[in-house]
Amino acid sequence: MSRFKKGDTVHVRTDYPQGHARAPYFTRGHQGHIEQITGPYPNAEELAYGRRGAQEPLYRVRFRQQALWPSYQGSPHDTLVADLYEHWLNPGDRS
Amino acid sequence: MSHEDSHKDHAKEHQHSHGHPHPQQPDSEDEPYSHEQVMATALEELLSDKGLIAAGDMSSALDYWASKTPADGARLVARCWTDPAFAQRVGENVNAAAAELDMDIGTTPVVAITNTPDLHNVLVCTLCSCYPIGLLGESPGWYKSRAYRSRVVSEPRVVLAEFGTQISDETEVRVHDSTADLRYIVIPMRPEGTEELSEGELAEIVTRDCMIGTALAKGLEE
Numbered sequence: 001m002s003r004f005k006k007g008d009t010v011h012v013r014t015d016y017p018q019g020h021a022r023a024p025y026f027t028r029g030h031q032g033h034i035e036q037i038t039g040p041y042p043n044a045e046e047l048a049y050g051r052r053g054a055q056e057p058l059y060r061v062r063f064r065q066q067a068l069w070p071s072y073q074g075s076p077h078d079t080l081v082a083d084l085y086e087h088w089l090n091p092g093d094r095s
Numbered sequence: 096m097s098h099e100d101s102h103k104d105h106a107k108e109h110q111h112s113h114g115h116p117h118p119q120q121p122d123s124e125d126e127p128y129s130h131e132q133v134m135a136t137a138l139e140e141l142l143s144d145k146g147l148i149a150a151g152d153m154s155s156a157l158d159y160w161a162s163k164t165p166a167d168g169a170r171l172v173a174r175c176w177t178d179p180a181f182a183q184r185v186g187e188n189v190n191a192a193a194a195e196l197d198m199d200i201g202t203t204p205v206v207a208i209t210n211t212p213d214l215h216n217v218l219v220c221t222l223c224s225c226y227p228i229g230l231l232g233e234s235p236g237w238y239k240s241r242a243y244r245s246r247v248v249s250e251p252r253v254v255l256a257e258f259g260t261q262i263s264d265e266t267e268v269r270v271h272d273s274t275a276d277l278r279y280i281v282i283p284m285r286p287e288g289t290e291e292l293s294e295g296e297l298a299e300i301v302t303r304d305c306m307i308g309t310a311l312a313k314g315l316e317e
Contacts, residue, residue: 022275024221024248024272024274026221041276044275058275058276068248068249073250074252075252075264075266075267075268078252078269079268079269079270081270083272083275083276084274085275
């Protein structure tokens with residue numbers, strides 16, 4: 001069962017753990033929308049250490065480029081979609 | 096001439112009595128093994144010693160991956176352009192749709208993202224180098240470079256322009272960072288003026304870069 005549904009606003013954890021982390025640094029602390037729910041897949045951060053890896057949903061999360069990069073020079077329409085495991089996401093602010 | 100005679104002749108040629116030195120050709124083994132090479136060799140030997148892989152497994156796996164080329168991806172795109180029902184099945188499940196064309200693209204799920212006049216898609220893996228090898232073959236060197244991976248997410252239009260690809264500001268540029276269990280393929284837009292082309296001819300205009308999203312498909316006349 002996935003915690004979020006398509007269209008939900010989510011907030012990527014502002015967290016910088018040691019070791020193998022699979023949330024792109026530039027997405028951390030930012031808000032996006034759930035574009036698609038995929039999985040479940042075993043948590044790759046656990047697999048990297050030879051552990052079994054708990055199954056969790058993997059979300060395709062869409063961000064506005066201007067939100068990710070304050071000095072973004074492209075079109076205001078531009079977006080970025082990153083694949084993020086559920087444990088990296090918290091509910092976002094309604095906006 | 097016996098093999099031995101031939102060998103002697105060969106040796107004679109290399110006596111270097113003709114007045115100039117022959118520099119040795121540089122070889123990959125001239126440099127000491129890097130840490131990564133030592134670790135890779137140790138891992139392969141360990142897997143072999145424990146009986147987990149047999150002699151030749153590694154080279155046959157490398158041969159399998161080396162046999163993959165962008166031709167399969169191009170064939171899939173050409174079929175999408177000519178068969179809307181197939182394009183819909185590609186949208187639902189690329190791996191199953193590829194199997195209809197007798198392609199073995201592996202079990203890693205591939206997601207197709209389709210370009211439209213309002214949306215241009217481009218692929219990257221910022222955390223490593225995830226790539227749909229089963230459909231597109233080995234990734235180009237630049238796809239794995241730090242420059243591409245860091246710049247295409249923060250200034251995609253600048254990077255696309257360096258590839259000669261101009262996208263109107265009215266069109267959304269969407270970067271897909273493939274960082275986990277999914278791989279992607281971009282279904283480019285069918286160029287104008289290709290209505291008369293056969294499916295095979297269409298496949299020829301679908302380049303690797305248009306399936307990564309750094310290029311647009313161009314008609315034959317361009």
